[in-house]
Amino acid sequence: MKNPFRLPRRASLSRPWRWLVPLLLVLLFLAVLIWLPWQARQMEANERQEQLIADTLWVEQTLRFELARSEEALAVLGADLVSKPPTPEQLQARLNQMFKNGHELRRVLWLGADGAVLAHHGLELPPAGLAKVGRETLEMARLTRAGRYTEPYGASAHAPGMVDYYLPLFKRGEYAGSLVASYSLKVLLDETVPWWFAQDNDLALLDRDDHPIAERADGGPGRGIYTHRRALDLPGSSIVLATDSVKGTPRLLPNLLVGSVIVLALGLLLSLMTLWRHISRTLAAEAALRQQMAFRTAMENSxxxxxxxxxxxxxxxxxxxxxxxxxxxxxxxxxxxxxxxxxxxxxxxxxxxxxxxxxxxxxxxxxxxxxxxxxxxxxxxxxxxxxxxxxxxxxxxxxxxxxxxxxxxxxx
Missing domain, CATH: 3.30.450.20 (PAS domain)
Incomplete structure (x- = not known):
């Protein structure tokens, strides 16, 4: 018997498997939205660390290039001193030019084979003369017939550290003396490291005991999150370039867009839950109505x-x-x-x-x-x-x- 009030039969939406697929998709969507900002944060942190490593390597090569340029100038001067010594006026003029080309150069000594000072330019020698570490470096440079650096010295709370470079001179295979160049490591950092890198990073030169001997922190102290160390690879010296970025960890929500997407996703989940509740109530009401209609139809048929x-x-x-x-x-x-x-x-x-x-x-x-x-x-x-x-x-x-x-x- 046809009934104009009869509800159309439909498959029950309350079966768990009918809700499982959309629920899993929404949960997967939320999981991806939570994972994406975290992954973006990790990628940004990795990029910052990789960029810091690359920049530190570049600064290390720049420092090494500056010192190598000075070494080359000393080698040319040493060859001239052995073959055809210039007059004192000519020697001072050449040394003046070297000091202008490299402000980190603070003192140059020309020592004879017996250790006597034949020429001097720049800072005065301390009363005690060359330190013990300098004499050991001089002897090692003479034995190896190659230029050699000392370990850094003189660093204190009020004064940056220094480092000396000993270049042995030979004439017809015989030891003929040495050139000794003293460098200010603080000036080396100030003159060589570009300002944009110093603004973002705290730079320090460390000795073998990790004590700072020269520092530059134009942008403030580093935060200890992105750091890197790179040895300068100077023969005879264990100086390490340490960089510490002033940047902090990336924010979990770097911009309003990501936050808005997450809020919209949470709103979507809330809407789905509300819809689910509404449909459940509707299905319950339809089932009750269907039962009442069946009862009424049976009563009418009787x-x-x-x-x-x-x-x-x-x-x-x-x-x-x-x-x-x-x-x-x-x-x-x-x-x-x-x-x-x-x-x-x-x-x-x-x-x-x-x-x-x-x-x-x-x-x-x-x-x-x-x-x-x-x-x-x-x-x-x-x-x-x-x-x-x-x-x-x-x-x-x-x-x-x-x-x-x-x-x-x-x-x-």
Whole structure:
């Protein structure tokens, strides 16, 4: 039996597997959104560390190049001193030019084979003369016949460290003396390291015991997060260039866009949960309504009174089982039909048409007797009760009829 109020059957959305796929996708989406900022933070940290390493290597090569340029100038001067010594005026002029070319150069000594000072330019020697470490370096340079640096010395809270370079001189294979150049490591950092690198990094030159002997921190002290060390690789000296970036760790949410995406994702999850709750409630309400409709349909089918619903145009929208048995037609043959109806008796056709005109005009007879014709031609006297059919908003949508078979009453 057709029912205009029957809800369409659908697969239950409350089954767990129907929610599992979208839930997993949303969780995966949130996991990716949480992972992406963290991964971006890690990548940015790695990039900063790699950039610091590359810049430190570049600074180390720059420092080494500056010292190598000075070594080359000393080698040329030493060769001239051995082969054809210049006059004192010429020697001082050449030394002046060397000091102008490299401000880190603080003192140059020309020592004879016996260790006597033959020429001097720049800072005065301390009263004690060359330190013990200098004499050892001088002896090692003479034995190896190659230039050699001392370990850094003289560093204190008020004075930066120094380092000496000993270049042995030979004439016809015989030791003929040495050139000794003293460098200020602080000036070397100030003059060689570019300002943009010093703004972002705390630089220090360390001795073999990791004590700072020269520092430069134009941008403030480093934070100890991005650091790198690189040995200057000076023969005879263990000086290490240490860089410490002033930058901190990258922020987890570097910009408003990432934060907005995460907020939108959380809003999406909240919306999904709200939708899930709403659908669950809707499904529960539909199940309860379906149960009530099944109960009502069973109750209607058990009635002996025929029920018929029509819209405002007279079209049949609903019939119950008792009405179908009364006229001998199925619900499929009746629902959707407009007058003239297949159960109208020919002899009462005029009365039917008058009452149908009343239906269209919106005025009907609440109670009347008439005759229906069954599909087999048998006449069935009936008593019809008509009432307006009103929806939930109070608007009339049609007419509901209750039909009683009064055949037995007529016979009596």
């Amino acid at each position: 009635l002996l009174t025929g029920l018929r619903a029509r819209d405002l145009e007279g079209r049949v929208t609903y019939v119950n089982k008792a009405f179908c048995q009364m006229v001998g037609l199925s619900a499929e043959e009746l629902v959707g039909k407009k007058p003239p109806m297949p159960y109208w008796a020919p002899e009462a056709m005029k009365d039917y048409e008058e009452r149908f005109a009343g239906v269209l005009a919106g005025t009907i007879t609440p109670q009347f007797e008439t005759v229906f014709q069954r599909s087999d031609g048998v006449r069935v006297p009936v008593l019809v009760f008509e009432a307006p059919l009103v929806d939930s908003r109070g608007r009339q949508t049609g007419w509901m009829s209750s039909i009683l078979d009064i055949t037995d009453r007529k016979r009596a």
